Amino acid sequence: MIRGQAIQLRTVRETDLDRLYPLLTNIATRGDFVPLRIPSEPVFKRQFQETGFWTEDEGRMLIVTPEDDIVGSIWYFKPIHYFDGFEIGYTTFDPQQRGRGIMTEALSLFADYLFQSRNIHRVQLIIAEGNIASEKVAQKCGFTYEGTSRQAMFRSGHYLEMKWYSLLRDEVDACLPHRLFSS
Template sequence: MEKYPLFETERLVLRQITMENVDFLYELYTSDDVLKYFGMSPIQSKDVVVSMVENYEKQLDLGGPMRFAIVEKQTDKMIGTCGFHGISKAYKRCEIGYDLIPDQWGKGIMGEALSPLLNYLFMDKGMNRIGAVIVPYNKASSRVVEKLGFKQEGLLRDYILQGDHAYDAYMYSLLKKEWLE
Protein backbone atom coordinates (compact mmCIF):
# COMPACT_ATOMS: atom_id res chain seq x y z
CA MET A 1 0.00 0.00 0.00
CA GLU A 2 1.31 3.42 -0.96
CA LYS A 3 1.72 6.04 1.74
CA TYR A 4 1.53 9.79 1.60
CA PRO A 5 4.98 11.32 1.51
CA LEU A 6 5.77 14.09 3.97
CA PHE A 7 7.10 17.34 2.51
CA GLU A 8 8.77 20.11 4.47
CA THR A 9 9.57 23.62 3.31
CA GLU A 10 10.91 26.61 5.20
CA ARG A 11 7.51 27.45 6.73
CA LEU A 12 5.29 24.46 5.94
CA VAL A 13 4.68 20.76 6.29
CA LEU A 14 2.55 18.91 3.74
CA ARG A 15 1.10 15.70 5.15
CA GLN A 16 -1.83 13.33 4.76
CA ILE A 17 -5.27 14.65 5.68
CA THR A 18 -6.80 12.68 8.58
CA MET A 19 -10.10 12.52 10.44
CA GLU A 20 -8.63 15.02 12.91
CA ASN A 21 -8.93 17.59 10.10
CA VAL A 22 -12.71 17.23 9.56
CA ASP A 23 -13.67 20.39 11.48
CA PHE A 24 -11.07 22.47 9.61
CA LEU A 25 -12.17 21.11 6.22
CA TYR A 26 -15.82 21.74 7.00
CA GLU A 27 -15.03 25.36 7.85
CA LEU A 28 -12.84 25.71 4.74
CA TYR A 29 -15.39 24.21 2.36
CA THR A 30 -18.29 26.27 3.68
CA SER A 31 -16.42 29.58 3.32
CA ASP A 32 -17.86 31.79 0.57
CA ASP A 33 -14.46 33.44 0.14
CA VAL A 34 -12.63 30.14 -0.35
CA LEU A 35 -15.28 28.66 -2.64
CA LYS A 36 -15.84 31.78 -4.73
CA TYR A 37 -13.97 30.37 -7.76
CA PHE A 38 -13.52 26.81 -6.60
CA GLY A 39 -16.17 25.12 -8.72
CA MET A 40 -18.03 23.49 -5.87
CA SER A 41 -20.98 24.39 -3.71
CA PRO A 42 -20.56 24.65 0.07
CA ILE A 43 -20.48 21.31 1.86
CA GLN A 44 -23.77 20.59 3.58
CA SER A 45 -22.60 18.54 6.58
CA LYS A 46 -19.58 17.19 8.40
CA ASP A 47 -20.65 13.71 7.26
CA VAL A 48 -19.77 14.76 3.71
CA VAL A 49 -16.30 15.81 4.91
CA VAL A 50 -15.84 12.47 6.69
CA SER A 51 -16.65 10.73 3.39
CA MET A 52 -14.15 12.97 1.59
CA VAL A 53 -11.37 12.02 4.02
CA GLU A 54 -12.26 8.31 3.73
CA ASN A 55 -12.19 8.67 -0.06
CA TYR A 56 -8.69 10.21 0.03
CA GLU A 57 -7.53 7.01 1.76
CA LYS A 58 -9.33 4.73 -0.72
CA GLN A 59 -7.98 6.64 -3.71
CA LEU A 60 -4.44 6.28 -2.38
CA ASP A 61 -4.84 2.49 -2.37
CA LEU A 62 -5.98 2.69 -6.01
CA GLY A 63 -3.07 4.91 -7.05
CA GLY A 64 -5.50 7.76 -7.56
CA PRO A 65 -5.55 11.42 -6.58
CA MET A 66 -3.97 12.72 -3.38
CA ARG A 67 -4.86 15.75 -1.26
CA PHE A 68 -2.38 17.05 1.31
CA ALA A 69 -2.91 19.11 4.44
CA ILE A 70 -0.85 22.31 4.41
CA VAL A 71 0.35 22.90 7.98
CA GLU A 72 2.26 25.86 9.38
CA LYS A 73 5.47 24.56 10.95
CA GLN A 74 5.60 27.25 13.62
CA THR A 75 2.06 26.72 14.94
CA ASP A 76 1.29 23.15 13.74
CA LYS A 77 -1.99 24.63 12.46
CA MET A 78 -3.61 23.45 9.23
CA ILE A 79 -4.13 26.39 6.86
CA GLY A 80 -5.16 24.79 3.56
CA THR A 81 -4.87 21.86 1.19
CA CYS A 82 -3.26 21.02 -2.12
CA GLY A 83 -3.13 17.98 -4.29
CA PHE A 84 -3.61 16.44 -7.69
CA HIS A 85 -6.45 14.76 -9.56
CA GLY A 86 -7.59 14.12 -13.15
CA ILE A 87 -4.78 11.63 -13.58
CA SER A 88 -4.07 10.08 -16.96
CA LYS A 89 -1.32 7.53 -16.38
CA ALA A 90 -1.18 6.65 -20.08
CA TYR A 91 -0.49 10.27 -21.03
CA LYS A 92 1.52 11.05 -17.88
CA ARG A 93 -0.56 14.06 -16.89
CA CYS A 94 -2.71 15.34 -14.07
CA GLU A 95 -4.16 18.57 -12.68
CA ILE A 96 -3.42 20.31 -9.41
CA GLY A 97 -5.86 21.97 -7.05
CA TYR A 98 -5.36 24.00 -3.91
CA ASP A 99 -7.03 26.19 -1.31
CA LEU A 100 -6.00 28.31 1.64
CA ILE A 101 -7.77 30.07 4.49
CA PRO A 102 -8.24 33.76 3.63
CA ASP A 103 -6.02 35.17 6.38
CA GLN A 104 -3.06 33.39 4.73
CA TRP A 105 -3.63 34.80 1.24
CA GLY A 106 -0.92 36.97 -0.29
CA LYS A 107 1.96 35.57 1.81
CA GLY A 108 3.55 33.29 -0.80
CA ILE A 109 2.32 30.19 1.05
CA MET A 110 0.74 28.41 -1.90
CA GLY A 111 3.74 28.73 -4.17
CA GLU A 112 5.89 27.35 -1.35
CA ALA A 113 3.46 24.45 -0.81
CA LEU A 114 3.10 23.57 -4.48
CA SER A 115 6.82 23.46 -5.23
CA PRO A 116 7.54 20.11 -3.49
CA LEU A 117 4.25 18.71 -4.81
CA LEU A 118 5.23 19.54 -8.39
CA ASN A 119 8.66 18.02 -7.87
CA TYR A 120 7.03 14.86 -6.49
CA LEU A 121 4.66 14.62 -9.46
CA PHE A 122 7.42 15.02 -12.03
CA MET A 123 10.20 13.07 -10.33
CA ASP A 124 8.39 10.35 -8.36
CA LYS A 125 5.05 9.95 -10.12
CA GLY A 126 6.52 10.22 -13.63
CA MET A 127 4.23 13.01 -14.85
CA ASN A 128 5.17 14.88 -18.01
CA ARG A 129 2.47 17.54 -17.86
CA ILE A 130 0.65 19.16 -14.95
CA GLY A 131 -2.40 21.32 -15.54
CA ALA A 132 -4.25 23.92 -13.52
CA VAL A 133 -7.75 25.24 -14.30
CA ILE A 134 -8.37 28.76 -12.99
CA VAL A 135 -11.29 31.14 -13.50
CA PRO A 136 -10.15 34.47 -15.01
CA TYR A 137 -11.37 36.47 -12.00
CA ASN A 138 -9.00 34.61 -9.68
CA LYS A 139 -5.93 36.70 -10.49
CA ALA A 140 -4.09 35.64 -7.32
CA SER A 141 -4.33 31.97 -8.27
CA SER A 142 -3.10 32.74 -11.79
CA ARG A 143 -0.09 34.55 -10.30
CA VAL A 144 0.71 31.53 -8.11
CA VAL A 145 1.00 29.12 -11.03
CA GLU A 146 2.69 31.65 -13.33
CA LYS A 147 5.44 32.20 -10.73
CA LEU A 148 5.96 28.42 -10.72
CA GLY A 149 6.45 28.45 -14.51
CA PHE A 150 2.98 27.45 -15.75
CA LYS A 151 1.93 28.79 -19.15
CA GLN A 152 -1.61 29.88 -19.98
CA GLU A 153 -2.87 27.82 -22.91
CA GLY A 154 -6.41 28.93 -23.55
CA LEU A 155 -9.89 29.68 -22.32
CA LEU A 156 -12.32 26.87 -21.55
CA ARG A 157 -15.77 28.37 -22.02
CA ASP A 158 -18.43 27.70 -19.34
CA TYR A 159 -16.09 25.08 -17.90
CA ILE A 160 -16.93 25.40 -14.21
CA LEU A 161 -20.47 25.23 -12.87
CA GLN A 162 -21.02 26.62 -9.41
CA GLY A 163 -24.61 26.77 -8.31
CA ASP A 164 -26.56 28.12 -11.27
CA HIS A 165 -23.62 30.04 -12.71
CA ALA A 166 -21.18 28.84 -15.38
CA TYR A 167 -17.64 30.24 -15.35
CA ASP A 168 -15.04 30.30 -18.06
CA ALA A 169 -11.63 29.00 -16.96
CA TYR A 170 -8.08 29.36 -18.16
CA MET A 171 -6.10 26.19 -18.72
CA TYR A 172 -2.52 26.42 -17.53
CA SER A 173 0.17 23.78 -17.90
CA LEU A 174 3.70 23.06 -16.82
CA LEU A 175 5.85 20.47 -18.59
CA LYS A 176 8.54 18.38 -16.93
CA LYS A 177 11.25 19.79 -19.22
CA GLU A 178 10.22 23.33 -18.17
CA TRP A 179 10.31 22.38 -14.48
CA LEU A 180 13.82 20.96 -14.86
CA GLU A 181 15.20 24.09 -16.60
Protein backbone atom coordinates (compact mmCIF):
# COMPACT_ATOMS: atom_id res chain seq x y z
CA MET A 1 0.00 0.00 0.00
CA ILE A 2 1.19 3.50 -0.83
CA ARG A 3 -0.01 6.11 1.64
CA GLY A 4 -0.51 9.70 0.64
CA GLN A 5 -1.93 12.63 2.56
CA ALA A 6 -5.55 12.32 1.38
CA ILE A 7 -5.60 8.96 -0.41
CA GLN A 8 -3.94 5.57 -0.53
CA LEU A 9 -2.99 3.40 -3.48
CA ARG A 10 -3.31 -0.35 -3.18
CA THR A 11 -3.52 -3.37 -5.42
CA VAL A 12 -6.89 -4.90 -6.22
CA ARG A 13 -8.12 -7.63 -3.88
CA GLU A 14 -10.48 -10.44 -4.83
CA THR A 15 -13.03 -8.98 -2.40
CA ASP A 16 -13.00 -5.74 -4.47
CA LEU A 17 -14.15 -7.35 -7.71
CA ASP A 18 -17.91 -7.14 -7.14
CA ARG A 19 -17.59 -3.42 -6.24
CA LEU A 20 -14.98 -2.60 -8.86
CA TYR A 21 -16.61 -4.07 -11.97
CA PRO A 22 -19.70 -1.79 -11.83
CA LEU A 23 -17.46 1.23 -11.22
CA LEU A 24 -15.25 0.44 -14.24
CA THR A 25 -18.19 -0.25 -16.54
CA ASN A 26 -20.57 2.57 -15.60
CA ILE A 27 -20.37 4.68 -18.74
CA ALA A 28 -22.46 7.46 -17.16
CA THR A 29 -19.82 8.25 -14.52
CA ARG A 30 -16.63 7.46 -16.45
CA GLY A 31 -16.17 10.98 -17.75
CA ASP A 32 -16.14 12.28 -21.29
CA PHE A 33 -12.63 11.14 -22.18
CA VAL A 34 -12.37 7.52 -20.99
CA PRO A 35 -12.57 5.02 -23.87
CA LEU A 36 -15.97 3.33 -24.01
CA ARG A 37 -14.69 -0.24 -24.35
CA ILE A 38 -15.55 -2.42 -21.37
CA PRO A 39 -14.70 -6.06 -20.65
CA SER A 40 -17.34 -8.66 -19.95
CA GLU A 41 -17.59 -9.63 -16.29
CA PRO A 42 -16.26 -13.19 -16.86
CA VAL A 43 -13.24 -11.83 -18.76
CA PHE A 44 -12.66 -9.21 -16.04
CA LYS A 45 -12.71 -11.84 -13.27
CA ARG A 46 -10.60 -14.30 -15.27
CA GLN A 47 -7.93 -11.62 -15.81
CA PHE A 48 -7.86 -11.02 -12.07
CA GLN A 49 -7.54 -14.76 -11.35
CA GLU A 50 -4.67 -15.06 -13.85
CA THR A 51 -2.66 -11.96 -12.87
CA GLY A 52 -4.28 -10.11 -9.97
CA PHE A 53 -4.18 -7.14 -12.37
CA TRP A 54 -0.42 -6.90 -11.68
CA THR A 55 2.49 -8.04 -13.88
CA GLU A 56 5.88 -6.66 -14.90
CA ASP A 57 4.39 -4.91 -17.94
CA GLU A 58 0.99 -3.78 -16.64
CA GLY A 59 -0.81 -3.23 -13.39
CA ARG A 60 -3.76 -1.55 -11.72
CA MET A 61 -4.06 0.00 -8.29
CA LEU A 62 -7.12 1.36 -6.60
CA ILE A 63 -7.27 4.89 -5.24
CA VAL A 64 -8.95 4.62 -1.86
CA THR A 65 -9.78 6.87 1.06
CA PRO A 66 -8.25 6.17 4.48
CA GLU A 67 -11.56 4.36 5.20
CA ASP A 68 -10.91 2.13 2.14
CA ASP A 69 -13.69 3.58 -0.02
CA ILE A 70 -12.77 3.16 -3.69
CA VAL A 71 -12.69 6.58 -5.39
CA GLY A 72 -10.66 5.79 -8.51
CA SER A 73 -8.15 3.64 -10.28
CA ILE A 74 -4.68 4.20 -11.72
CA TRP A 75 -2.79 1.80 -13.97
CA TYR A 76 0.37 1.40 -16.02
CA PHE A 77 1.15 -0.53 -19.18
CA LYS A 78 3.87 -0.90 -21.78
CA PRO A 79 2.70 1.32 -24.67
CA ILE A 80 5.29 0.31 -27.26
CA HIS A 81 7.63 -2.63 -26.74
CA TYR A 82 10.79 -0.64 -27.50
CA PHE A 83 9.94 2.32 -25.23
CA ASP A 84 11.94 2.39 -22.00
CA GLY A 85 8.98 3.24 -19.84
CA PHE A 86 5.28 2.98 -19.17
CA GLU A 87 2.10 4.81 -19.98
CA ILE A 88 -0.17 5.68 -17.08
CA GLY A 89 -3.94 5.95 -17.16
CA TYR A 90 -6.28 7.00 -14.40
CA THR A 91 -9.91 7.69 -13.61
CA THR A 92 -12.01 8.96 -10.74
CA PHE A 93 -15.25 7.02 -10.35
CA ASP A 94 -17.31 9.57 -8.43
CA PRO A 95 -17.79 12.87 -10.29
CA GLN A 96 -18.13 14.59 -6.88
CA GLN A 97 -14.50 13.64 -6.11
CA ARG A 98 -13.10 15.35 -9.21
CA GLY A 99 -11.27 18.65 -8.85
CA ARG A 100 -10.20 17.99 -5.26
CA GLY A 101 -6.52 17.12 -5.83
CA ILE A 102 -7.00 13.37 -5.44
CA MET A 103 -5.68 12.52 -8.88
CA THR A 104 -2.70 14.87 -8.61
CA GLU A 105 -1.65 13.09 -5.43
CA ALA A 106 -2.37 9.64 -6.90
CA LEU A 107 -0.42 10.29 -10.13
CA SER A 108 2.50 11.81 -8.27
CA LEU A 109 2.79 8.86 -5.87
CA PHE A 110 2.25 6.28 -8.62
CA ALA A 111 4.84 7.79 -10.99
CA ASP A 112 7.35 7.97 -8.12
CA TYR A 113 6.61 4.34 -7.25
CA LEU A 114 7.19 3.21 -10.85
CA PHE A 115 10.54 5.01 -11.02
CA GLN A 116 11.63 3.52 -7.69
CA SER A 117 10.50 -0.03 -8.44
CA ARG A 118 11.31 -0.39 -12.16
CA ASN A 119 14.37 0.27 -14.27
CA ILE A 120 12.61 2.70 -16.62
CA HIS A 121 13.55 6.13 -17.92
CA ARG A 122 10.12 7.67 -18.63
CA VAL A 123 6.44 7.57 -17.87
CA GLN A 124 3.92 9.12 -20.19
CA LEU A 125 0.31 10.22 -20.33
CA ILE A 126 -1.77 10.48 -23.48
CA ILE A 127 -4.64 12.88 -22.86
CA ALA A 128 -7.59 13.67 -25.13
CA GLU A 129 -7.62 17.26 -26.34
CA GLY A 130 -10.23 19.12 -24.35
CA ASN A 131 -9.59 17.16 -21.16
CA ILE A 132 -8.46 20.28 -19.32
CA ALA A 133 -8.65 18.67 -15.85
CA SER A 134 -6.29 15.85 -16.85
CA GLU A 135 -3.87 18.28 -18.47
CA LYS A 136 -3.80 20.30 -15.23
CA VAL A 137 -3.02 17.10 -13.28
CA ALA A 138 -0.15 16.33 -15.68
CA GLN A 139 1.24 19.85 -15.38
CA LYS A 140 0.96 19.89 -11.56
CA CYS A 141 2.94 16.63 -11.49
CA GLY A 142 5.71 18.09 -13.65
CA PHE A 143 4.95 16.26 -16.90
CA THR A 144 6.15 17.99 -20.08
CA TYR A 145 3.95 18.40 -23.15
CA GLU A 146 5.61 16.66 -26.13
CA GLY A 147 3.12 16.96 -28.97
CA THR A 148 -0.23 15.92 -30.38
CA SER A 149 -1.32 12.82 -32.30
CA ARG A 150 -4.00 13.85 -34.75
CA GLN A 151 -7.35 12.01 -34.73
CA ALA A 152 -5.90 9.17 -32.69
CA MET A 153 -8.91 8.01 -30.63
CA PHE A 154 -12.49 7.38 -31.67
CA ARG A 155 -15.11 8.23 -29.04
CA SER A 156 -18.75 9.23 -29.15
CA GLY A 157 -18.93 9.31 -32.93
CA HIS A 158 -15.84 11.34 -33.72
CA TYR A 159 -12.05 11.28 -33.59
CA LEU A 160 -10.12 13.09 -30.87
CA GLU A 161 -6.65 14.57 -30.94
CA MET A 162 -4.42 13.09 -28.23
CA LYS A 163 -1.78 15.12 -26.36
CA TRP A 164 1.42 13.43 -25.17
CA TYR A 165 3.01 14.31 -21.82
CA SER A 166 6.06 12.69 -20.25
CA LEU A 167 8.14 12.70 -17.10
CA LEU A 168 11.74 11.49 -17.19
CA ARG A 169 13.61 9.79 -14.37
CA ASP A 170 16.02 12.72 -13.89
CA GLU A 171 13.08 15.14 -13.56
CA VAL A 172 11.38 13.34 -10.67
CA ASP A 173 13.14 15.09 -7.78
CA ALA A 174 12.30 18.56 -9.08
CA CYS A 175 8.81 17.84 -10.38
CA LEU A 176 6.69 15.54 -8.27
CA PRO A 177 4.77 17.30 -5.50
CA HIS A 178 4.09 14.06 -3.57
CA ARG A 179 6.88 11.53 -3.04
CA LEU A 180 7.05 8.13 -1.41
CA PHE A 181 10.25 9.16 0.34
CA SER A 182 11.66 12.63 0.80
CA SER A 183 14.97 13.31 -0.92
